[in-house]
Amino acid sequence: MPGKQPEIFERVPPRNTNFTGRDSLLRQLREANRPVTAVIPLPAALQGYGGVGKTHLAIEYAHRYRSHYDLIWWIPADQAYLVPAALAAMAPSLNLPNAALVGVRETAVAVREALEKGAPYGNWLLIFDNAEDASIAQYIPQGPGHVIITSRNPYWDERFRSLQVDVFTREESVQFLQKRLGGRITKDEASRLAEKMGDLPLALEQVGALQQRRSMSVDDYLELFDKQTAVLLDAERASDYPLTMTAAWRVSVSLLEERVPIALNLLRCCAFFGPDPIPLDVFRRGNQADAPSLKGLLTDPIEFDNAVEELTRHALIRSDTNTRSIQVHRLIQALLRADLDEKRKENHRAEVHRLLARSAPALPDDSTVWGDFAELVPHVGRSKLVKSTEPDVRMFALNVVRYLYSSGNYQSAMTLVDELIDRWKAAGGGRLDVLKARRHQANILRRMGEYQRVYDLDQETLDMVRAEFGPEHEETLIATNGLGGSMRARGMFREALDLDEKSVTLHERLRGPKDVLTLRAKNSLAIDYGLNSRFRPARRLHTEVYLAQSEAANPTSSELVLLSRNSMARAVRLMGGFKEACITGEQALTFGVQKLGKDHWATLITAKELSIAQRRAGALDEAIRNGRDTHTRLSRIFGPRHPDTIGAAVNVSNILRVRGELAEAFELAADMAEVYPQVYGDDHPFTIACRTNLSILHRLLGDVEKARRLNEAAHRDLVDRLGPAHHYVFSCAVNLASDLAAQGELDQALQLGEVTYRQLTEMFEPAHFLAMACAANLSLDRMAANRPDAEELRVYVAELYEERFELGQPDAVAAASGTRINCDFDPLPI
Structure with a gap:
């Protein structure tokens, strides 16, 4: 064509x-x-x-x-x-x-x-x-x-x-040599060389390269080849290596050693990389590595370039100028390694490890350097880097794990970190390295939603680092922060808050208020505040962390900056600033798409949070479009039962309910009520609160008795797990009051509504959206009971909605029309 x-x-x-x-x-x-x-x-x-x-x-x-x-x-x-x-x-x-x-x-x-x-x-x-x-x-x-x-x-x-695929035919061998050497070789000479090489293409490539650039006659070459063959026949030789190739390679290497011995050192070093292309930047950026055999090459770029050219001419490496890389055939690598004693093998392998470590970027969380890490990863396994005991090399190995994790390759990250832990434990010593690796292992498990397994791992790791290094060591601080995350994942919201408050105090004393580890501890504490209904402190602390991370003196990854910005938007939403949450959330999402990509985990979490804010603000078309897209992407990336995926599904169900699409909303809510116990356990606050969403739909679809039973059980269980003063408890109480009213139990509905309204105004403020929803419903119950204070409360709430929210906000619409407001559940990030 x-x-x-x-x-x-x-x-x-x-x-x-x-x-x-x-x-x-x-x-x-x-x-x-x-x-x-x-x-x-x-x-x-x-x-x-x-x-x-x-x-x-x-x-x-x-x-x-x-x-x-x-x-x-x-x-x-x-x-x-x-x-x-x-x-x-x-x-x-x-x-x-x-x-x-x-x-x-x-x-x-x-x-x-x-x-x-x-x-x-x-x-x-x-x-x-x-x-x-x-x-x-x-x-x-x-x-x-x-x-x-x-x-x-x-x-x-x-x-x-x-x-x-077999070796060349004799005719192809002759054609190959004559094509490469032109008139410098006769057909008969080419045939004789081909016969000696066994028509093996790689061996012919070797002899062709030497013949092309040397004055050596075919007879002289064949004499050298026969000498090498005789030596090889007398020596032990691995059966995987063809005799013809080994002899041809030995001739090339011996002649190279006479002319440019330093190039041979580079070739031997390359034998301990993987067979994939080796970026030339490994040698440029790693020029300060301790590599005695390459002395004179790493510090002299001109000499290095000459060595690469010489190896290319000898057909011992392939050089690609487009990708700026060199590559050694795996068979040549094997021959080079087999020709060295164990000590020299260990020395060259150690040099490769140091080159990889010295040439790697320092910040694996930085998405702009992921391409550099991607070029190094293929050489990690083949170079047997996991066996190294050198601190810098082990740090590089952990940085590779972190890169794989940050870039979303969780399974590969887990495979590598598991191998590192097994190898390093077996090698003895390096206990700190093993503990660091366990920390990375926990991060991966947490991201993959393996909450039960990661809690046990974090608890054990924290005990180990405390015993090994004391309560004020850096690894102890990091392990403490990790355990707090696992506590939140298990629904231990109050326990995590207590742990993280003490942790932040310790961080500030030991490392200062703006150290990167201190900021991470403060971010965890801010999440705790949100999960424990302390929305104002959450907003203040999330803002403090975001501003500190954005300072030039505190460079941090785009992922952490995005999560901080998204957390500010969420804190504003929890306080009732739905429009403000949409504005900040949209800015955060734009940042995430630009810096990390639309499918990065942090970007997807931001998109989900924005969808919730859009639903609360009344932008239902944008909310459902964003919500469905985010749920689809999370499901494809993490699977349908991942914690973040099911959290997005809950949001979609809530949007559908607000839009009046009750059948689809119910189907999804019922599915989530089955899935949440499988992911979090039966007594997790998220599992319990998820039932309140289903109870709302039962009532709206006419099964009020089922709704009441679900809400009564959920209210009791939530109080037991979280205490009486929690926004999940209040939301459930508001819905339960609606169930009671729908069943004609007006006195009970009034009693529960009055108590809940008083608690909400004491804990938050009368203008908080939960207090307003409770007041709007309470005014309806007061009117049904012909209470004289009903109209005063109705007018007061109507003015609040008019003052706080724009026209079309769902709660405001319901209050204006005399319809009961439903308080649904969305799982907060943990």
Whole structure:
């Protein structure tokens, strides 16, 4: 298709200008990828031993047939746990949310499903390179497009139609050498070299590189090769390494050592990275790392560039100027490692660990540096970094965990931190490192909604750090803050408040009022205030934290700034400032979308809170649109039973009820009443309060008796869990009074309404929205009882609504029309 190019051509390695032959294989691959009927085409699997050219065949196919596709994407698949992130990176190109920020595994599935549906591209090609682990099969799409897998694993041969790749034919070997060397080699000489190399493409690449730039004759080269082969035959050699490749590599290395020995040090160092591209910035930013073998290279950029050029000419590395990276074939890496004794292996591996640690950004929470971390992550496992005992390297390992967590790749973060904890505990010593890792582990579990497990972990960790380091150590302060979060998650609102008040006092004394850890402790305390109905202190403290985080002297992550701004909006809403909460919430949401992306967890929480404020303010169209979208996104990213997802579902149900769409609202509320106990437990305040939403709908749909029973039980349980003076208790009491009135129990309704109204005005103020709702309902009960003070209360409340809220606010509309106001429940962030 002359002139046509794919709209998206991403991450495909550069074309090998010396690619030769393989025409039959390429035709078979093209034919195998073309579905014969409407049946979904199966992926084609390229199998063979290292060095036969599987990857280069796939690269050539992608370039040669690029005009036949609308989208081509290359996915390094040798580390299975990184495949979801690589697949999720396609999301923006498929008009899906930017999943590089959050919910990697879920978004990878969404990408796979979009490809299978052919939307927006039906003509696509995905290449999974070096897919040895069969577990990635769950991410392989089977739809209108095509998939190529390069692998040595026979599993793919059993599952999909395969294409066997062997060494070159002799004719292809000769063509390859003559193409590369031109007139410098005869057909006979090329044939002799090919025979010695066993027609192995990677070995021919080595000999071709040497022949191209040296005056050495073919006979001289073959003599050197035979000497190396004889040495190898006399030595122990791993069966995975082809003899021809090993001998050819030994010739290249020996000649390189004569000419540029310092380049060989760089090559040996590269053998302990992963087989993925190595960013050149690792050596630039890590130039202060303790790497004795690279002395003279890290401090001399000119010498370093010359070494890279020399290795490239010898075909020992591949250099990509577009991505500014170098790459060493995994077989060459294996040969290099096998040629070293254990001490030298340990030394080079330690140098790689230090280079990675020194080159990494310092703030893994900063979304602007996530791309830098993403380039380093593939080398963490392959370099065996988890075995290091060096403090800086271990700190880097924890920063990688934090990056994976902050960017939404929770499963990978959990896999890595679990391995770190196991390795470091087994190694002995480094107890502080293990405790730090446990803290990261708790953060991941908390974000994933594993509240019971994380509470036990936090309690145990706090006990350990107190015993190990005392009550005033930094890790003790951090662990205390973590336990407070777990207490809130378990519904221990008063206990968390008591813990965090003491914690803030200790933070301020030890670290000052504006230290980053102090600000985090204050943020936790502000959340406690909101959960314990102390809305004014919550607003004051959230504002204090936000302003301090926004100072130039206190740089912090965009996520924390967003959460602080959103918390201010929530505190204003809880005080009744619905319009103000919408204004601040909209500004916060814009900030979140710009800085973190629409699908980041913190952005979604902000969107949910804005939807609640919109509902309270009466902007019901905006509220339902925002609420549904947020619920859908949270469900896709975290699943339908995650705490944040079900919190968003509660909001959607409440909006539907206010809009008069009672049937759908009831269905969703009933589902949440079943789900909340599964997530939080039967006696959690959220579980109990969730029933009050269902009771409102029972009454509105005519089942007043069921509504009353639910509210009576909820009121009793909430008082037991939270005490009598809590806004959840008051909301339930207002609704229960409505149930009693609907059943004709006017005296009981009046008695409960009078008590609740007095408590609300004492705890908040007469103009608080809960007190106003209670007063409006109470005026109706007074009128029904022909009380002389009924009209005075009705007028007073009407004036308050007119003064405080704009026309169309739902409670104001209900009060003006003489309709009872319902007080619903929304779970607060914990």
